[in-house]
Amino acid sequence: MVLSGLTFPRVFLRAALVLSCLLPLSILPAQTDNLAGTMPEHVLPELDAILKTALQQSHQAISAAIEIDRAEAARIQADSARWPSLGANLNLANNQEAVSGNTSTQSRASGLFYNIGLGQSLFHWGALKNQSAIGRIGVLIAEKNFAEAYRSLSVLLRQTYLDLMIKKARLQHGRYMFERAQSDLATLKADPTRVSIAFISGRELDLREAKLELDRSEVEFAAGLRRFARLAGLDGGVLTEEKIADDLPRPTYTPAAASAITARVLRERGAGSYEPQILALRVREAEHRYDIEKVRLLPKFNAGAGYSLDNSSTVGTDRVEQQAITRQNVNITAQWNLFDGFATRAAKMEARSAQRLYQRRLSVAVEALLEQVQALERSLRLDAEHLDISDARYAIAVEGKKRTTEESALGQVAKADIERAEGNILISRANVFTARAKFFADWSEFVSIAGVDPVLQNLPNRHVREKR
Numbered sequence: 001m002v003l004s005g006l007t008f009p010r011v012f013l014r015a016a017l018v019l020s021c022l023l024p025l026s027i028l029p030a031q032t033d034n035l036a037g038t039m040p041e042h043v044l045p046e047l048d049a050i051l052k053t054a055l056q057q058s059h060q061a062i063s064a065a066i067e068i069d070r071a072e073a074a075r076i077q078a079d080s081a082r083w084p085s086l087g088a089n090l091n092l093a094n095n096q097e098a099v100s101g102n103t104s105t106q107s108r109a110s111g112l113f114y115n116i117g118l119g120q121s122l123f124h125w126g127a128l129k130n131q132s133a134i135g136r137i138g139v140l141i142a143e144k145n146f147a148e149a150y151r152s153l154s155v156l157l158r159q160t161y162l163d164l165m166i167k168k169a170r171l172q173h174g175r176y177m178f179e180r181a182q183s184d185l186a187t188l189k190a191d192p193t194r195v196s197i198a199f200i201s202g203r204e205l206d207l208r209e210a211k212l213e214l215d216r217s218e219v220e221f222a223a224g225l226r227r228f229a230r231l232a233g234l235d236g237g238v239l240t241e242e243k244i245a246d247d248l249p250r251p252t253y254t255p256a257a258a259s260a261i262t263a264r265v266l267r268e269r270g271a272g273s274y275e276p277q278i279l280a281l282r283v284r285e286a287e288h289r290y291d292i293e294k295v296r297l298l299p300k301f302n303a304g305a306g307y308s309l310d311n312s313s314t315v316g317t318d319r320v321e322q323q324a325i326t327r328q329n330v331n332i333t334a335q336w337n338l339f340d341g342f343a344t345r346a347a348k349m350e351a352r353s354a355q356r357l358y359q360r361r362l363s364v365a366v367e368a369l370l371e372q373v374q375a376l377e378r379s380l381r382l383d384a385e386h387l388d389i390s391d392a393r394y395a396i397a398v399e400g401k402k403r404t405t406e407e408s409a410l411g412q413v414a415k416a417d418i419e420r421a422e423g424n425i426l427i428s429r430a431n432v433f434t435a436r437a438k439f440f441a442d443w444s445e446f447v448s449i450a451g452v453d454p455v456l457q458n459l460p461n462r463h464v465r466e467k468r
Contacts (some may be wrong), residue, residue, distance in 0.1 A: 032258060035454055040158045040440045042454075046159050050232050051154055055458050056441045057233030060153050063254035064146035065324070071135075071142035078135030081121060089115045095311050097320050107313075109322035115308035117450050122303050122332065125295035130288040137285045141278055147459055148274035151448055153231075154455045158444045160228050162437035167221050169430035174214050176426055180419050181207050194460060201234050248432075250391070251439045253384045258446065270369040272451025279362040286355035293347040294310040305329065309334045347419045369449060376446040383439040390428075390435035399419070 041048035055061055098106040121128055185203050188195055199386045221241070245371040270276045307328045314321045401421035447453050 020405070035452065038252050038257075038443065039447075039454055040162060041446060043251075044245050046163070046245055047158065047244060050234070051157060051455055052458055053234065054157060054232045055150055058231065059233065059436065060149045061146070061233070062160060064142075064149040068139070068142040068146055075132075075135030075139050078131045082132060085119045087117050087119075093311070095322060097313055097322060099315065099318070099320060102318065105318060105320045107320040107322050109311055109324070111311075111324065113309050113311055113324070115306065115310070116304065117306040120303045122301040124300045125298050127292045127295050127300075130291045133288045134285055134292075135368060137281050137288070141281050141285075144274050144278050144281070147456065148278070150459060151274065151453060151456065153201060154453065155445050155448050157228070159222075159437075159441045162248070162440055164221070164224055164228060164244050165248055166430060166437055167217070167435050168241065168246075168364070169426070169433045170223055171217050173391055173423065173426035173430055174217055177423055178207075178210050178214050180423065181210055188287040191295055228391075231445075248436050248440075249437070250387065251436055251443065253380065253387075253443075255381065255384075258377050258380055261450050261452060262373050262448065266370060266372045270366045270373075270451075273369055273449055274451070275365050276362060276369065279358055279365055282358040283355055286351055286358055290348060290351035290355065293344060293351050296347065297337055297340065297342040299334045301332060301334050303408060304331045304333065373446065373450055376442055376449075379442050380439065380446065383442055386435045387439060390432045394425075394428040394432045397424045 036042065061098070078371070092111075093111040093113060094108070096106065096108045181203075185207055187199055188203060192200065225239050225241070225244075229235065232239075305328075307326070309324060309326050310344055312323050312325045314323070401418070401424070404417050404421045444453075448455075
């Protein structure tokens with residue numbers, strides 16, 4: 001079949017829209033494959049299970065899902081104006097009539113009377129079509145808000161879990177140091193002739209202060225567990241200290257991969273991120289709203305049909321007659337509001353203002369996104385350097401304990417020196433966790449705002465696609 005000059009551009013435009021819808025879905029899996037093993041949940045299976053659970057049970061996810069249902073209801077409501085409307089009135093009546101003052105003219109009629117009407121909108125200058133388009137855009141916005149809520153929640157859950165790992169490592173160091181202080185005090189008390197009573201009293205006071213700080217750390221860690229469980233939608237009793245991983249492997253960092261992600265975000269002007277997508281949909285929504293408002297003062301055409309059975313009375317000077325009459329009609333009507341006190345002008349101004357506002361917000365959001373991505377890439381380079389430094393210090397602490405243990409076997413150092421070396425290892429380990437957690441947190445935020453977060457694969461396709 002040969003396409004006409006008017007039809008071909010439409011076909012070409014639709015093909016381009018389909019390709020633009022499929023392109024983000026084809027890019028995401030390939031990019032997430034390149035990120036395999038780089039995310040915190042890739043090395044922490046406990047965190048991966050929590051992220052998947054949060055999609056179903058967290059307050060943020062449930063609230064966003066409810067908003068999708070509300071948007072779908074609004075879409076159906078908007079589409080209803082384009083469907084035929086059918087209504088009926090039924091009346092079971094006993095009608096009695098007479099000429100006033102002449103009861104001999106009395107007439108009675110009873111039965112079931114009814115009226116059935118069918119209506120259909122014919123031509124509203126595209127207003128109904130645009131109203132339906134706004135409804136569909138509302139669903140898309142709700143779905144992208146759901147995806148954005150889960151994306152930001154995943155970033156927060158990762159950071160919070162990593163923070164709990166750091167607190168657990170520092171808590172383990174605090175417990176070890178408190179036990180060592182208890183042991184040292186017990187040794188002093190076992191031979192009170194070696195030191196004065198005042199010295200022992202001072203050490204007891206130091207131990208009480210250490211216990212107070214340890215208890216504070218215990219309370220803070222327990223509260224952090226409860227907050228994290230509530231944030232992830234978990235039962236508060238399910239998440240215990242044992243559920244927090246004891247080891248945090250070193251992150252995998254490839255500067256070329258980070259540069260490639262940054263280059264893609266800059267090239268696409270943040271098109272893969274949800275905030276710019278949502279704001280772009282808001283701009284389209286305002287455009288459709290303006291198209292609706294600009295035809296408010298034009299005549300709207302509707303069609304109707306009806307069938308009825310009514311009671312009709314014929315009245316004379318000395319008689320009253322009642323008869324049942326059937327009526328059927330088919331009609332086309334026009335509703336024309338000629339002047340509304342400049343309300344249409346105000347509505348058009350409001351729609352245009354909303355369009356400009358969202359365009360401005362979109363521009364600002366894109367610029368902020370590009371700056372944030374570039375800043376995070378620079379921070380990742382510094383985080384990688386911090387990883388090397390913290391690992392080197394940990395290696396020194398391990399080697400120091402090893403040499404202290406060897407010298408202790410020769411009787412050259414006291415047992416307290418070995419305990420002190422063990423404490424150095426614990427605090428160095430906590431510092432290593434801090435450096436690694438900082439890198440993981442920055443990397444997670446980096447790939448997330450770039451729109452290539454692997455956690456998005458947990459979402460249904462309808463929540464991440466570009467258009468419906």
